[in-house]
Amino acid sequence: MSGKMCSSSNSVIQAQKLVDQLQVEAGMERFKISLTAADLVQYCKDHRRGDPLLTGIAASSNPFKDKKSCALL
Template sequence: MSGKTGSSSNSVIQAQKLVDQLRVEAGMERIKVSLTAGDLVRYCQEHRRSDPLVSGITASSNPFKDKKTCVLL
């Protein structure tokens, strides 16, 4: 009998934690997605020239370029 009360009190505690978490999340101040997306697009456009994923890496400044060529005999 004590096993049933232990599991039911455990589920009540879990439910209370969930309710508390949902209350915290509901009380958070949200930023509109349209504002955030606009900021992200603007940032990407302003920094695209220095972004190596967009503009690439020059061969002279690439630290991963092979120093020697491999020759097979």
């Protein structure tokens, strides 16, 4: 019976932790999606020149580029 008491005690503690976490999340200030999306678009536009995914990486500074090709004899 001691095992059942310990098990139910653990589940009560877990449920209380979950309730506490949900209360914290519910109390958080939320941003409007439209404002956040507009800010993200503006940030991307402002930083597009320095973004290597958009502009590419110069071959001279690319550490992953093969240095030499392999020749089989």
